[in-house]
Amino acid sequence: MSGPRVGVAGAGIAGTLLAWRLKLADRRLRVELVDTASPEHGATGVSGGLVRGYEPDPRQLDLAASSLAELRASRLLRAWSGYQETGSVYLRADPADPAAVERLQRLLPGSARACAPGEAPYLAARHGVVERHAGFISPRRLRDEVLADFVRIGGDLVHGTVGAVRAEPGATVSWLVGGERRRYDSGVLATGPWTPALLPGDGYRTKLIQYGVYDATGTLPAPFVDEVTGLYGRPGPGNGVLLGVPSDAYDVDPTRLRPVPALLRRTSDLAARVLPELGIAGLRHIVVAADCYTASPGLRLRPAVPAGTSLFTFTGGSGGAAKTALAAARQAADRLLHRSAVPV
């Protein structure tokens, strides 16, 4: 095989889907996916996996709804990801932009409707966007299955830690893995919350994300997010419920995370207000992890600084990339393959 060589660092859902899309699009490409020996410590391994089409930001809405449309249309992707269609509710203080709901209807026909206060589930004071064709997946299962397929179709999986990343003369890229310098025509860092350490000063930050899994009695909620309080949740696993609120803990070290008791208290206080029919019987376990955040949030291909080299990032999911990863990876692979301009 003698096609161009692409290196992707990081086998979370972002890097794995990107590497797979590249190899599927052009089997002559030599695609090398590099990850540490235990990729299960990334965000993908513990993600809540809520997938819906609606997002307030139009670009994120397009990516989320296109990803969900592809997932729903593919028996393979549904099985690989363990997709469960439960519907979803997005609660807001003000009405959703009608153009956004219309766009959602075009991408996922018959799925979405806007609700006025009194019509939206859970909190009478809220506006809402209710979706029928939404639910949750296991991002980890999807990643594992896609990774296995990537190797089946001829992709190279290398175990090791990427360091000393360099843009080389002649628009190539190199990095060190286990003392060996590996060279590529293009290199993509899909290293999630480890990206700020690899590219300091490039505008990437980490942020802690924490949720609890509780035993529950009463009516289990459909996956929801309340934009006003930040409370989000979904049913399962088993007869349980996953509930969380956003933290404000930025610049955390992804390898040294501890549960934040104040976030747990806030989660259960808000759950009692937002979901009065749900009885929370006890905390089963707490999940604490980190994701990579950017000022303009969303998973997409970005040129690494200095722009104009063949080094890119594919990260910045900012706590929500499981729902956009399928479409974002397709777009990123397209840009890399056709060398179309990558917006900063």
Ligand SMILES: Cc1cc2nc3c(=O)[nH]c(=O)nc-3n(C[C@H](O)[C@H](O)[C@H](O)COP(=O)(O)OP(=O)(O)OC[C@H]3O[C@@H](n4cnc5c(N)ncnc54)[C@H](O)[C@@H]3O)c2cc1C
């Ligand atoms: C607790 C939690 C709950 C979430 N819930 C949802 C949700 O309900 N819905 C939703 O849409 N999104 C959710 N998200 C967000 C979503 O899961 C993440 O945005 C997404 O998983 C990020 O994937 P990633 O591949 O960018 O990063 P990661 O999954 O973190 O993968 C990064 C990979 O890079 C590897 N790596 C790091 N450094 C190196 C190196 N130097 N060399 C080689 N490899 C390296 C790591 O081993 C890891 O495998 C959640 C995130 C968290 C943390």
